[in-house]
Amino acid sequence: MRMENILSYIEKNKSRYLDELKTLLAIPSISTNSENKIDVDRCAKWVANHLTNIGMKNTRLYPTEGHPIVYSEWLNAPGKPTVLFYGHYDVQPVDPIELWTSPPFDATIRGENLYARGSADDKGQIFIHFKSIEALIKNTGKLPINLKVIIEGEEEIGSEH
Numbered sequence: 001m002r003m004e005n006i007l008s009y010i011e012k013n014k015s016r017y018l019d020e021l022k023t024l025l026a027i028p029s030i031s032t033n034s035e036n037k038i039d040v041d042r043c044a045k046w047v048a049n050h051l052t053n054i055g056m057k058n059t060r061l062y063p064t065e066g067h068p069i070v071y072s073e074w075l076n077a078p079g080k081p082t083v084l085f086y087g088h089y090d091v092q093p094v095d096p097i098e099l100w101t102s103p104p105f106d107a108t109i110r111g112e113n114l115y116a117r118g119s120a121d122d123k124g125q126i127f128i129h130f131k132s133i134e135a136l137i138k139n140t141g142k143l144p145i146n147l148k149v150i151i152e153g154e155e156e157i158g159s160e161h
Contacts, residue, residue, distance in 0.1 A: 006135045013135075018114075020050070021127050022107040025116040031067055031090035031153050040153050043089045044068040047126075047151050054130055055137035056149065067153025074137075074147045082146035087126035090153045091118040126151060 010017075029043035030036040044061055051072040052059045059072040067090065075082070094104040094117055102108040107116035118124065136143055 002139075005139050009135050009139050010131070017131050021114070021119075021124065022116075024050075024123050024127060025107045025118050026105050028105050029090045029118070029153065030093050032093060037067075040067045040090060044070055044151075044153055047089050048072070050130060051149060054134035056133065056147075069153070070149070070151040072149045074133075074143050076142060077144065077146045080145045082148060085129060085147060085149045087129070087151050088122045088153065089126065089151050091121075091123065 024043070024046060027039055027043040027046060028036055029040045031040050044067065048059050048061050048070045051070065056072040056074050057076075059070070062069040062071060070089070094100065097104070101110075102115060104117040107114055107119065109115075114124075133143065133147070
């Protein structure tokens with residue numbers, strides 16, 4: 001594996017990565033608001049489709065009483081350790097809305113920073129891992145480890161749902 005190739009791939013795809021992140025951030029997946037249930041489900045489907053598109057395998061949505069859990073795996077590294085990656089695709093409510101400088105689901109760049117609900121917790125965090133996975137698979141055809149991914153719509157597994 002040549003790190004230069006991976007870094008070059010990331011640099012060449014930076015604009016696409018940003019567009020994809022903005023698309024993810026635009027989904028108002030507020031898990032605590034019942035009026036956003038359709039958006040939360042749409043976000044789960046977006047995450048599942050994205051994992052498949054970047055090369056992950058056996059991607060599935062598991063319905064729960066609350067919001068769907070996204071599961072995906074890459075288990076093609078015999079003898080290597082298996083890492084579990086966990087995150088969540090939901091976001092917190094945006095109130096008080098009047099305190100936002102820009103619309104919370106319209107990702108806005110100010111200076112060198114990207115502002116939107118979920119840009120740090122947790123959509124932005126899971127997204128950077130997705131892009132790392134993509135860069136490795138697209139450049140080497142594999143991951144150096146086995147990987148299981150669980151992304152849920154509520155911030156903790158074992159919640160009342």
